[in-house]
Amino acid sequence: MSRLMGNFAYFFILAGVHCVQQIQWLPCQFTDEQVTKNEEGHFDTQLIHRQAMLQFGQKGDAPLNPHTITFLITGSKLDLRRYVEQVEAEQLECELRRYSTEGIHVHWPGQEAKEYNRWFTCTLKHNQGLFTVTGFLRHPSDHAPPGQQDFRRWPAISDTEKLTTAVAMVIKTQRPSVKARLGSQQKLHCQFSVDHRGANVTVEWHRQHHGERTKLFSHTSRTKLVQGSGVELKALAGGDASYTLPFTKVKSDGAYICSVLVNPLFGSVDINLHIEEPPRVSLNVGPTLVLQEGSEQKVICEAENYYPLDVDIVWYEQDPNTSGQRVGLPLPKVLPNILLSSHKHNQDMTYSVSAFFYLQASTRHSEREYICSVSHQSLRMPIKKRFILKVEEPFSWMFFLIVSFIILVLLAVLVVMLCYLNSGE
Template identity: 45%
Template sequence: MKVNETKYQLRDAGLQFGQPGDSPLHSELITFLVTASKVDVRRYFKGGLDTLQCELHRHRMGGTPVRWPSLGAQEHDNWFTCTLRHTEGLFVITYFLRHSPSVPNVVQPDFQQWVPVADRDTITTTAVMMVLSHTPSVEVGLMKEQTLNCEFAVDHKSAHLTVEWHLQRKGHRSKLFSYSSHTGQSEGSGVSVKAIAKGDASLKIPLTRETSEGTYVCSVHVPPISSSHSMALQLMEPPRVSLNVNSQVSLSEGELQRVDCEAAGFYPLDVHMEWLKESLTPGASRMPEVLKVVTFSNHRNNPDGTYSLTAHFLLKPTLQDSGYRYTCRVSHDALQMPIRKSFTLSVTEKDSYLWYIPPILTILGILGFLLIRRRAVPKAPKGVYGRA
């Protein structure tokens, strides 16, 4: 059995909105002329034309020709899909274009028998259905409300509209919601059936949890057309960074001090923490030294699903360490820039009078003992004198 392979050929094409018979704006390109219909794609655009990426593909409706239920449609219409993406992720739109040839085509059983499109051809089309999302990719914190946007438009009122939401997470696909206008029945939650009647099939997540992370798929089916958009939801919670010391630390030479840097309440797990030491003396090298004696705790799981981590070291300074700044630098995917928490160290000499404190304490102890003993010795009774 011979199997025909689909071959893709990339060609330059332009999208133009206007009326039938309009001349192409760029005659050297294949022009898809989108004429007016109930599905006005332009109203959903945001940003300038230089922020849009457009892909046009042929669309196969199936082996058996089906007439689209709108005025002017034919069984042997040619179909195309156009996907517009905003370069900064503001939206993604997929809409279906129907082209009615002037001469009806015979049934086309496979891709290789499609009517060819020549360079510089103008294909007059009508947009008949559109599916849009303003949230193709979302970053949100834990325990937050989040709505995943999914809108659609059809050029006629359909009695067989189906809307479904699925979540793909760690290789498992689960159905979150489904609705059929044919039966009027819905299953699951998070989507307003009343809003679907207005073309809004957005999914509301009441409180995000660790299990909310994954890829959400909104599917809209209007026979014989089906379209879907995938939306990646990623949980991001930045760390809160704190030190167990003040911004100015004074120690005597050789005094021991444990210094903790805690990064708390972050998600996901990966975080980078390091301690830096740098001199503040004018003229000294400004290149910080990364401390090698830092010890890290185990990751701690918090009740809300976030994590915490502590990086500490034991500080036993010499006089040469005085005037240095110690900085804890924390990097995480939820941060645009690392968080830095610092303290400046001041080191003093040991007090010179400390060497004679023990002798003084000894002498004071002896004097105290003698004083107590003297008070304890009984005095001789005084004599009694009288006349004989």
């Protein structure tokens, strides 16, 4: 029995290792930079897209593809693959870039005394927008950085070069894009990790909307200085920098930036919060509208309290002779000459609008179904409100007077005859 349990534990451990290390390499785009000075003395940056490979292994490993640039990520306390677990390699988009420290040289824990660092960023994105992960790759070098404007004199990288690196810092968000309704509580996810303890970490949150940037929160681990609110400090100590919005409003819409500074590294992730409030749709008539032939009725379809602004309202009519058919059912006919009211800007910053038409009652239109369809980006399917028109024949007052007159004459004759008969007795 003990041997069976031991074998089970062994295979369980193997399965776990395979799960974590299932991605051995990734094809990446290396966005290189070439800086030149133009005739006016200004510097122009040309982006050069080069093919590269992100390879996971140990120091000294040979490139899996010797004909391309290889970024070999060796073991450290941070394994970039742990941040993309349960995802197939085909679902990842990988981009590598150089990173400028602007001349700041900091002795990173774990590096040799006379060693310098060249820095790169590796950004992994899910192709369906489920997460974004950025890792800072440290490449040891014997050459000192070229100064504050190091981006002007990047060391050349050949097409077959292998760069041995280690992950120094990671920042991630699980939800780069968030849709929220008004009045909801939203937690904007942001987490980070550093490959050593005791780092002086500064975490900030900003909101950017229509060109205005507002600081929401700031915390520095060494000084314990806190500005703003929305981040749990206890969770922050463990690398969870998520920001909580307790009650969303229309003005909550915008881009939220979570940034982490560990000198000389500065990383950030953007979370786009989209406020979407679905419209409330109503008609000014009931499920059945009864009219007399020749009369006119203003029929209004109102969409209220939606956000953002764009909404589409279409009126349809359906012939009663085809409404019960299932095979070959013709599409409802779009009503022409629909009028729209001006948009109403409500106190809560939402919008309202109505679409209406004047219905001329005719017996040939009786039993027709009228449908108001409202589409908005917050809706998966349009909201539809409908009613059935019933048209009655007009009531004739002349016919009523003639019939009443005849009845009165007959009653008068009857009274006279009764009186005559009574007098004869």
